[in-house]
Amino acid sequence: MSITISPSLLSVDFLELKTELERLNQIDNLWLHLDVMDAHFVPNLTFGEPVLNKIKNISKHKLDAHFMVTNPDMFADSFKDVGLHNFTFHWEAITHHDRLIQKLKSMYPSVGISLNPSTPISAVPKYIWGKVDLVLLMSVNPGYGGQKFIPEIIDKLIELDQIRHTNNFKFQIQVDGGINDQNAGYLIQAGANNLVAGNYIFSEPNKNYASRINKIR
Numbered sequence: 776m777s778i779t780i781s782p783s784l785l786s787v788d789f790l791e792l793k794t795e796l797e798r799l800n801q802i803d804n805l806w807l808h809l810d811v812m813d814a815h816f817v818p819n820l821t822f823g824e825p826v827l828n829k830i831k832n833i834s835k836h837k838l839d840a841h842f843m844v845t846n847p848d849m850f851a852d853s854f855k856d857v858g859l860h861n862f863t864f865h866w867e868a869i870t871h872h873d874r875l876i877q878k879l880k881s882m883y884p885s886v887g888i889s890l891n892p893s894t895p896i897s898a899v900p901k902y903i904w905g906k907v908d909l910v911l912l913m914s915v916n917p918g919y920g921g922q923k924f925i926p927e928i929i930d931k932l933i934e935l936d937q938i939r940h941t942n943n944f945k946f947q948i949q950v951d952g953g954i955n956d957q958n959a960g961y962l963i964q965a966g967a968n969n970l971v972a973g974n975y976i977f978s979e980p981n982k983n984y985a986s987r988i989n990k991i992r
């Protein structure tokens with residue numbers, strides 16, 4: 776599987792959003808990771824559908840939305856015209872997982888589920904793995920950019936990669952939080968094929984984001 780890098784918009788200079796998106800347009804083969812937070816599921820509030828509607832007009836990249844919200848079902852409807860490529864919701868947020876996955880499958884090209892650091896792989900029944908396009912393993916507690924990577928999630932990554940391999944499932948494994956050029960190699964070796972990075976990419980002092988992205992690659 777090829778490796779996708781998904782810069783997280785959370786760490787850009789929002790006062791320069793258009794310019795930042797144009798900078799990313801100079802780099803090929805990215806996903807643009809969009810962290811939607813509702814101040815309920817996580818203690819932070821970010822952006823919603825009106826902002827994403829503007830972003831889609833500028834960014835050339837596939838839009839990868841990560842919903843850290845208590846009611847992803849509601850967001851599925853309100854975001855339906857934003858042109859998202861991938862819609863990821865948190866396993867911990869809801870009860871009727873299968874129902875929501877079926878609904879999302881009819882609305883979005885790619886559907887993902889996300890697990891918090893403390894949620895075990897065994898929380899998800901095996902039949903679900905065959906229904907999703909992406910599994911996001913959080914490697915920080917969700918809510919903020921710039922936090923420290925939690926190395927214990929590597930065991931979960933190995934376990935999930937094993938499940939994928941043994942059953943020939945096709946989902947991507949995305950890891951999100953605290954990723955940099957030091958830990959990316961281990962994560963890819965352990966089975967990750969989609970890496971989200973915010974602070975590491977956007978803290979490049981000369982705004983040469985391609986150099987940081989290439990280091991991760």
Ligand code: DX5
Nearest residue numbers: 917918920921952953973974
């Ligand atoms: C955290 C978000 C992440 C975050 C990653 O809740 O889901 O996508 O922006 O940013 P860094 O790479 O700075 O940890």
Ligand code: ZN
Nearest residue numbers: 810841951971
């Ligand atoms: Zn995220």
